[in-house]
Amino acid sequence: MTRNYLLVLLLLISSLACKTNRPLTDPNYQTAIAQARKLVQDTRRDSHFPGIAVAVSVKGKLVWSEGFGFADIAEQEQIDPDRHLFRIGSISKPLTATGLALLYQQGKIDLDAPIQTYVPSFPEKEYPISLRQLGGHLAGIRHYNGTEFLSDKKYETVLEGLDIFQDDPLLHEPGSKYAYSSYGWNLISAAMETAAGEDFLSYMEEKVFDPLDLEHTFAEHMDQTYEDRVSFYELKNDQLELSPYVDNSYKWAGGGFISTAEDMIRFGNAHMHPGFLNEETWLTFTRSQTDNNGKMTNYGIGWRSGEDNKDREWFGHSGGSVGGTSFLAIYPEQEIVVVTLVNLSSARLNNLPFRIANQFLTQ
Structure with missing residues (x-):
């Protein structure tokens, strides 16, 4: 009896120790x-x-x-x-890009087909738009307007989120210039649902999060309780205040996921080199695209790329959300991954x- 009691006590102490922030x-x-x-x-x-x-x-x-x-x-x-x-903001794009890459690798999606092939309800524009252009911010889809970044509306489906921008004109001819757009990823996630034959969030969980052991990575639902979710803050006159309430269901694919620093390390290591994705797919998604004039954009499909101040190549992504600032940097040659997550809007990194x-x- 005494031995059993001691065993239970030791297990309890061990479980409590795992909850500390010991580095x-x-x-x-x-x-x-x-x-x-x-x-x-x-x-x-x-x-x-x-x-x-x-x-x-x-x-x-x-x-x-x-x-x-x-x-x-x-x-x-x-x-x-x-x-x-933490809210990881636009690091959600590489996560979504991984799901898209798997569909591409399996021959289930054509990156250069008109978007209406997969999302027939999306209004036709003056020019056709492809998934490759959307994924590289070359499609001419606009970014946030006004207070849209502070949206507190709950969207039940990916298609509902398209209502925000789908009737707006393109900013420019697709391919002619780079213009960052998180809404382009809303459209990508709608196409993924058609190609995968299931809803976007279920697909991401089954094909990306679970296989990569991302046990603490989720689409943030504001009507759900997350025991370990941080509080979100903003800085006003050098004083920290709680951020306003927002519901990021309008942009899960491009900026609506939450995760931990160690989960993002696991994700980064899965993309260090070809492995989870084959080499052709990995290169297609991670290397820079070019515009119609041949200018490098330093953006692949969901992945930024470039060189640091020591001319070392890296790829990854930054993220900004209400109450969150994040960064994932991968150095493939040196095999180093760095993740920083901050629970502050527009944090100065x-x-x-x-x-x-x-x-x-x-x-």
Whole structure:
């Protein structure tokens, strides 16, 4: 009886320990971690972050994971990078792009077919629009107008979300110039539903989140309770205030997912090289597209790409949402992934993810 009691007590203590924000650090990277930690602490102080989760992997291994500050200021709840859910904003685009890439790889979708092939209800425009153009922000679909970014309306389906912009004219001839648009990804998710034969969120869970072990990655539903979701803040006159209520169901595919820093590390490592996707698909989605004049856009299909200040190639994505600022950076040659998640609108990162990466790249 005593042994059973002690066993239960030890298991309880162990489970409580797993709920702490104790940092994960690899002794082989002590110097890099110490320098990166100072960068994070200084940036958090100077930019007034309520909290930030940081995670870094090298050659597929998580070598640093740490939370700074608070998931909830009033409750003084410390950030845990393995547990706390942040709004990841436009990092949702690479997630959705992965689902699209699988359909492309399976021959279920043609990236260059007119969008009405998959979404017949979408009004025809002066020029045809393709999924490739939509995914690379070359289609001429507009971005947010006015207060749309603060929408608090619940949309039950992907098709409902198209009502926001589908009757508006194109900004320009598709392919002629780059113009960032999260709404283009609404249209992509509607096409994915047709190609997959199921609703977008179910498909993403079954084909992307579950296979990649993204156990803490979800479409945010405001009518659901998430025990570990952070509180969301904005900065006004150097004072932190709770962000206004929003419902991101109008843009799940392009900016409506929530996740943890460590889940995003797992996602980044799955795209470090061909593997989850075959090489042709991986290159099609990660390398830069060009406009009609041959100008590089530094954007593939759902993925940004470029070089840091040391001319090292990277790809990934930033994210901005109400109460959230995020960044995912992948260095394929050096096999390093860096993730930063902040529970603050328009947080001033000041190139923090690249400065963190530099500590590990130069060790």
